[in-house]
Amino acid sequence: MEHVEVAVIGGGQSGLAAAHTLRREGLQPVVLEASEQAAGSWPRYYDSLTLFSPAGYSSLPGMAFDGDPDRYPHRDEVVDYLRRYADRLDADIRTRTRVREIRSDGSAFALALEGGGRLSARAVVAASGTFGRPHRPALPGLEDFSGAVVHAAGYRVPEPFAGQGVVVVGAGNSAVQIAAELAAHARVTLATRHPVRFARQQTLGRDLHWWLNRTGIDTLPIGRFLRTPPTQLVIDDGRYRAAVAAGAPDRQPLFTGADGSKVTWADGSTEEVDTILLATGYRPDLGYLAPLGALDVRGHPLHREGVSTTHAGLAYVGLEWQRSLSSNSLRGVGRDAVRAARHLAVHLRRH
Structure with a gap:
């Protein structure tokens, strides 16, 4: 069995930020990425995706996003940035290496890899994100719907839906952006439990993220106090509103049922629908930690601001609301990675 100092699970934005900060602490991380490249889930997002934060607020530690800092980078620019970031890292990054499970092995962690490989690590950073675990809520009548049911994780371009009746479920940024894009090609209804809440992208000539940074709201450690994440705001330059x-x-309250190819709306009317597209978010993709006993009954990690409350040598980076509202974003993972790396450095020195 190969022995490593710190195993970082996931080679996307969170894992790369973790590797950088671990190296600054004098540690030797090995990054284990399941896909063929160290760019996380970004290559698999829908084609038209652009960041809601300007380039100047979308960098990982140690390497600024190049170009105009006020522009909103496209998905492919983010992928290119992450590739270049990985190339500059002085760390062992192993792609096509999926961790199947992690167990305790005395004072270390035993990692079982798909394909039969094994590793032993003195510490672990779980930075595998959420994209591998799309959330599919139990919606009324969904099991009786005979049309296509797809998650936003599988959406790329609008053309395959041309001429269809499509219901997009969700009220967040992706739901509204996808629904508006589809509306140019199909008959689209945005179905939400509550009215969509918009936030202005710019106020007084400044981007929202400038205000969040200037006021300190972006870094407030409020994650520990949230029992339920707040309703997401749709960042908008006016187009989506x-x-x-x-x-x-069209925006409608969530349908009350489905039967065959029809959905029933709250007012009792029915509508023929070809596709229901679930833009309903994701959940932490941490199933490999289940044998370790580090997760609760819902599969969520037991932690405090990214530090495991079950295993001293285990930390997290990239969880939604891990510490602040920016914890799972390009602009926020670096701050949380610093905290995780410092904690693990202290733990390893003591043991």
Whole structure:
């Protein structure tokens, strides 16, 4: 069995930030990435995706996002940035290496890899994100719907849905952006439990993230106090609010049932629908930690601001609301990675 100092699970933005900060603490991380490249889930997001934060607020520690700091980078720019970041890291990054499970092995962790490989690590950073575990909520009548049911994780471009009746479920940024894009090609209804809440992308000539940074709201350690994450705001330059107001997409309360190819709306009317697209988010992709006893009954990690409360040598980076509202974003994972790396450095020195 190969022995390593720190195993970082996941080679996306969170894992790369963790590797960088671990190296600054004098540790030797080995990054284990399941896909063929160290860019996380970004290559698999839908084609039109652009960041809601400007490039100047979207960097990982140690390497600024190049170009105009006020622009909103496209998905492919983010992928290229992460690739270059990985190339500059002085760390052992192993792609096509999926961790199947982790167990306790005395004072270390035993990692079983798909394909039969094994590793022993003195410490572990779980930075595998959420994209591998799309959330599919139990919606009324969904099991009786005969049309296609897809998650936003599988959405790329609108053309395959041309001419269809599509219901997009969700009220977050991705749901509204996908629904508005589809509305140019299909008959689209945005189905939400509550009205969509918009936040202005710019106020007084400054981007929202400038205000969040200037006021300190972006870094407030409020994650520990949240029993339920707050309703997500849709960051908008005015286009999406106008699209919803114009009925492209139409906005309706969540359907009350489905039967065959029809959904039933709250007012009792029915509508023929070809596809229900679930833009309902994700859950932490941490199943490999279940044998370790580090997760609760819902599969969520037991931690305090990214430090495991079950195993001293285990830390997390990239969880939603791990510490602050930016914890699972490009602009926020670096701060949380610093805290995780310092904790693990102290732990390893003591043991």
